[in-house]
Amino acid sequence: MNTSDPRTGHETDPEAAPKADLRFYLQSARDALLWKLEGLSEYDIRRPSTPTGTNLLGLVKHTAGVELGYLGDTFGRPSGEAQPWLEDGAEANADMWATADESREHIVGLYRRAWAHADATIDALALDTVGRVPWWPSERNEVTLHHAVVRVIADTHRHAGHADIVRELMDGSVGMDKTNGSVAPGDTAWWEEYRSRLERAAREAERGV
Secondary structure, three states, X not given: OOEEOOOOOOEEOOOHHHHHHHHXXXXXXXXXXXXXXXXXXXXXXXXXXXXXXXXXXXXHHHHHHHHHHHOOHHHOOOOOOOOHHHOOOOOOOHHHOOOOOOOHHHHHHHHHHHHHHHHHHHHHOOOOOEEEOOOOOHHHOEEEHHHHHHHHHHHHHHHHHHHHHHHHHHHOOOOXXXXXXXXXXXXXXXXXXXXXXXXXXXXXXHHHO
């Protein structure tokens, strides 16, 4: 419920600050994930970089579906976006990679539309609004909007971390964005010596076991 600001007499929304915090951390993860695609070829954004096939564009595709599901369908707000990877008969892991016919522009555009749809849900509903996750067992599929947003934040930051490692292994790019590397300052020589120190420490620890 709204309360009045004693200084102005105007009504205030007690959920405004908590929602702003949630939106901030969700958007920071979204932006970090998309930044990992910048400057890369079509091949590099799609190629599998781990034994389980982790790839940058697939991570974006997956997180778009997560937002549309948890912050859309769960609260009776379907987006209308086509998600063929959810259709009957879709192959396993179809949301974790992009086919040659699914362009970068299509996947990124889908993700941005998923943001807008999710943000509209957050704006429209109270944080204690209860929804039902369609793909969870019916006896335990109720969640509050607050829970759903926190879940999506956690999932997006997890995959942004995956993308950070994948991109670093490709060309050394790291960090949240171009202005925030979130790593210690140092040139190539410094980092090579730092890595060598870690390697030596690991080997010494192994010998001491």
